[in-house]
Amino acid sequence: MPILVNGFFDENGWIDVYTFSETTAEYLGRRATYASSGCGLPAGATLEEPPEAGDGEVVVWRDEAWVVVPDYRGPVFQTADGAEVKHTMPGELPPELTTLPRPSAAHLWDGLDWVLDAALDLQLQSQQEQTWIESELRLAGREVDKHQDAYLGAISTESAWRTYRNELRAWPASALFPTKEERPVAPSTS
Incomplete structure (x- = not known):
């Protein structure tokens, strides 16, 4: 041997x-x-x-x-932004990676875990609500235009859409903004 x-x-x-x-x-x-x-x-x-x-x-x-x-090889997450990346080397993860997925864009890495940043969460929710408001304002504008030259019975529908449009514009100033459950409700389109 x-x-x-x-x-x-x-x-x-x-x-x-x-x-x-x-x-x-x-x-x-x-x-x-x-x-x-x-x-x-x-x-x-x-x-x-x-x-x-x-x-x-x-x-x-x-x-x-x-x-x-x-052995943490496989999908892991960047602590800077929560993006999923593939880790290919055996051994401990470098500090910029974690096995924990980021729960939301409002969570920030504190070195051990993702922690909800309340101010960032409010900012992101506000941005989402502003996007929703803009979309709803376009819809309300189309509905008002559609009913403007319609028969007399459509006047109440046009008025309801104008009221809704005003509620949308006032929504960001509400104390309940950006709580989705408290959004203005669109009139019926029937």
């Missing part, structure tokens, strides 16, 4: 080696390889038997030894 002496095998023969990825250093498996006298181990191989890895862990070759590290 060949033995490594100063990094070179002393004789020819078959040996079992434990291989690892040269990119990630992750343990790949055991295989038999032919050792030639005067040659060393193949790249990405060692004679050291690796330990077992548990759930969510992986064995890697580091500093001439096997170590068990966490």
Whole structure:
């Protein structure tokens, strides 16, 4: 059986080696390889038997030894903006990544968890409501125009749409803005 002496095998023969990825250093498996006298181990191989890895862990070759590290490879999230990215290296996550998805755009990373920023939440809700108001104002304008030259019975419908348009314009000044449940209600289109 060949033995490594100063990094070179002393004789020819078959040996079992434990291989690892040269990119990630992750343990790949055991295989038999032919050792030639005067040659060393193949790249990405060692004679050291690796330990077992548990759930969510992986064995890697580091500093001439096997170590068990966490395995967060796959989808993770950037702490700056919550964007999903693919993490490809075994080991601890860098501080700019987390396994926790961002609950909303109003949540900010505090170093440990996503925390709701109340001021940002209010700002984002207000922006959404402004967009909704603009859309509803366009709809109300079309309804007013549609009923303006209609028969006399349509006057009350036109008036209802004009009232709704005024309520929409006043909505941002309401103490209940931007609570969606308190929005002005459009008149019936029937």
